[in-house]
Amino acid sequence: MSRELATYVLRRFAQLLLIVFIAVSVNFLIPRLLPGDPVETAIARLQAGGGQQSVDVQAVAKVYREKYGLDQPLGAQYLNYWRDLFHLELGVSFANFPEKVSTKLANALPWSVGLLSLATLIAFSAGSLLGALLAWPGAGHAIRAIVPALMVLASIPFYLLAIIIIYVFAVVLKVLPPAGGFDTTRIARLDLGTVLDVVKHAVLPLCAIVLGNVGFWALGMRSQMVSVLGEDYITFAEAKGLGPWRIFFRYGMRNAMLSQVTALALAMGAVLSGAVLVEVVFNYPGLGTLLYVAIRGQDYFVIQGVVLLLIVTLAILLFIIDLLYPLLDPRIRR
Amino acid sequence: MSGGLKGLRMKLAERRIGGVLILGLAILALIVLFSLVGPLFVDAHNAHVGAMTPRRPPSFDHWLGSDSQGRDMLTLLVYGTPNTLKMGLIAGIIGVGLGLVFGLVGGSLGGAIDTVIRVVADALLTVPAIAILVIIAGNLDRMSTNIMALVVASLSWMFTTRTIRAQVLSVRERAYIEVARANGESEWEILFREIMPNLMPFAVASFVGTVGSAILAVISLEALGLGALEETTLGNTIYWSQQSAAILRGYWWWWGPPIVVIALIFLGLFLTSVGFDRFANPRLANRA
Amino acid sequence: MSEGEANGAGAPILVVEDLRVAYDTLAGPAMAVDGVSFSLKAGERLGLIGESGSGKTTMAMALLRLIRAPGRIVKGRVLLDGRDILTMSVGELREARLRDIALVPQGAMSSLNPVMLLEEQIADGILAHAPRTPRAELARRIEALLRGVGLDPSVARKYPHQLSGGMKQRAVMAIATSMRPRVIVADEPTSALDVVVQRQVMQTLGRLQGGLGAAVVLIGHDMGLIAQFADVVGVMYAGKLVELAPVEEIIAAPRHPYTRLLIDSLPSIAAKKRLIGIPGLPPRLVDLPPGCSFAARCPYAFARCRTETPSLQSTGGNRSAACHLYPEAQALPPLGAASGEARP
Helix, strand or coil: CCHHHHHHHHHHHHHHHHHHHHHHHHHHHHHHHCCCCHHHHHHHHHHHCCCCCCCCHHHHHHHHHHHHCCCCCHHHHHHHHHHHHHCCCCCECCCCCCCEHHHHHHHHHHHHHHHHHHHHHHHHHHHHHHHHHHHCHHHCHHHHCHHHHHHHHHHCCHHHHHHHHHHHHHHHCCCCCCCCCCCCCCCCCCCHHHHHHHHHHHHHHHHHHHHHHHHHHHHHHHHHHHHHHCCHHHHHHHHCCCCHHHHHHHHHHHHHHHHHHHHHHHHHHHHHHHHHHHHHHHCCCCHHHHHHHHHHCCCHHHHHHHHHHHHHHHHHHHHHHHHHHHHHCHHHCC | CCCHHHHHHHHHHCCCCCHHHHHHHHHHHHHHHHHHHHHHHCCHHHHCCCCCCCCCCCCCCCCCCECCCCCEHHHHHHHHHHHHHHHHHHHHHHHHHHHHHHHHHHHHHCHHHHHHHHHHHHHHHCCCHHHHHHHHHHHCCCCCHHHHHHHHHCCCCHHHHHHHHHHHHHHHCCHHHHHHHHCCCCHHHHHHHHHHHHHHHHHHHHHHHHHHHHHHHHHHHHHCCCCCCCCCCHHHHHHHHHHCCCCCCCCHHHHHHHHHHHHHHHHHHHHHHHHHHHHHCHHHCCCC | CCCCCCCCCCCCCEEEEEEEEEEEECCEEEEEEEEEEEEECCCCEEEEECCCCCCHHHHHHHHCCCCCCCEEEEEEEEEECCEEHHHCCHHHHHHHHHHCEEEECCCHHHCCCCCCCHHHHHHHHHHHHCCCCCHHHHHHHHHHHHHHCCCCHHHHHCCHHHCCHHHHHHHHHHHHCCCCCCEEEEECCCCCCCHHHHHHHHHHHHHHHHHHCCEEEEEECCHHHHHHHCCEEEEEECCEEEEEEEHHHHHHCCCCHHHHHHHHCCCCCCCCCCCCCCCCCCCCCCCCCCCCCCHHHCCCCCHHHHCCCCCCEECCCCCEECCCCCCCCCCCCCCCCCCCCCCC
16 A cells, blocks of 8 residues: 555544544533533423333432533533543433443444445445436437436435335335334244344335435436546547447446545435434334434433434444545545 | 626527426426415414314315314415425525635635634534434424524535635636736625626525525424424424324325425425526536 | 558558538537548558648548537548448447557547556457457557557556656557557647657657558648648648648648648748738638638639639649639739739
């Protein structure tokens, strides 16, 4: 690895750390800047709501106050916050006291990661290929008719698309289950039955995310491809007598992908947000549902924990994409 | 830029104002019309709880049926649409306004200020907006559509800032700026007479995009139940339908129409932005 | 006179018959190439010269059937060794490209794929025509090709952005000659380069062409450059070929007024004289006035020039010019003794 490349990687990594730092600090600051004593507010809400379970409110409040160190100056609180973070000590769940937030996160994370990465992979690849084909003059008019449909698809927020999908497939057609990550009446074992069950439950959420995203990727790639196809090196490739598929992939798509990857990075935040919402609609046991339930139950630390995890996940994803870039574009390797 | 009406006719002739742009604007106009004219046709009282028999599917008297609390869907739609649009517009205007200011300041002044603006904007861009919005919204005691708009606006400026800043930097290097300086124009004059007019297309494009993402953010927050629950908005309507498991019970007239309106809004915004790209950049105009 | 004439006199290798290429604009079709015909023998060098907008690049593209919308080939034949490129099947066309007729494009800077190694781009062309070439053979050929254009073989494992302008131009020539074509079409190969590199590139082109015995169509706007390289010179104006003659004859005694003005406008290093240009601008191809397209700027123009379009006619020997002065006149009258028509 050349020195320039190493510098690039280090710089991006430093950026990653900086972003996480800023995000975590923002996560720390905002609730403390808003009016009111969070603990008292939380307890008041709890009591107003008739309480969740038979929880000893005073015991919970005491733990929280100690944790917060609310009587300590802001600076000390900040340092405590970081110290706790390093121990992965994210607090306890209010609603499921004394279950730790980190446990809940650890349980939900694999579901979300699995769903999101698979969905994004499919949507990005299929979308990019489709988009590139749409720009290819030899691709025939039948394919062009898809463009308006893609535009419509790209316009509907995928959260809403999810609703439509559930309705059509789970309620009307009754083909697939409408909610959940797995059949709750099953005993989960590592066997084919369980795996199939998980897959069956994942199909609709996966479709929702893929359909919601594919239009965006396709249209973006299409316009990139149109630009690339106007370049001189395409003309020269034709002048060399190369076959159309070679030109399409190696000369066309390969160059258009560069901007697509940038677009992926910029859109990652939106993709993540959308996926979170889709999980909520499907009651899928990932971070999205966790967040939602925590919001309804005013389970403050869980909310903070999920948000923090989302931020860090996004930052890491972006870092990975940034690392991918030199691999794709030799001009950056210098 | 080209003067008024004559310029417009020329642009029509060059097919820069294409079908796509017109279609997009038409859809948006339709929706705005719906919001403005709708209240004349429906009785506001029908949007209150218990106004009519609950859970009725669409019928002749009630074109879109009612929800589980007896509210007339059509009325909800008529009053909800402008509220949602309003939030999007406020957030859009503030977001683009902030974006313009930050972009101009960063691009023209450079130095430390520019670095700060750039780093902050990039950092905030890489944070999933919903995360921050959830925290802010979850901590506020009272929520109203205006507050929601402001909350969303606070995270809507980054993209505009990036775009405007990049444009200012690139325009500044162009030859005609040197010429303007050589002609004795002051930096302020250059800013207003040479640079700003070139930013107009980008500002408009950013505005359309920002309004779109603002509406999306608003709807997402409402979907999670963090919206201004007492007010009638499209997102809230969908939220309530979720709460009553309307999907599973098959009450499609509850969540269906708001989704259609939302889809139309986004479609209109999307077509407008694509069509506007062709308008602003004539090189794209003659492509398929 | 011309180097490496493999077959000597005999059947021409490239025959262009009445080629017409139009660009569809909002205001109607613009005839970028309007009825051009010429023929080339093996080893012969034709230099096509013209201003911007004269249709020369369109010509080059048309010879390889690379015209894309909004341009289209309206009429004509391009016979490569007897086979018409314009009516070949797509498969035959792909085979003929690079193998029989190759393009050295204008702007080599942007003609190389930025994300592919140079050796891959050279190999691409070879493998497209000879797919079963073994790797060792491929490597050997690439090395030989690069040396042949004066590049160090280590350049093969570089990316285009790592090469200088002159190196890229030569790399492109290496690709163009990789299958030993019979005809090379070089479209302004030296436009973006400085004079020293221009000379090197032209010398390389000449050497390559000589080694292959290929015919060359060299397109440009620099009369000096073309005159030093070509055997035959064709002058293009507003899409038409207005004069065609062997190089020494055309320089010594141009027959067409445009050619004359072009040559006169060349600054001389020997004698100090006033710089002369050609007054006026080239006509818009969409709205061509009737008659000769050059009439508005021509110091010799008379009434017939504005109503009737002259066709390319022989003016003696193997020269031809499209001008109403001929065949009556033997040569161009001296300037100043023109027929009194006012210059615009």
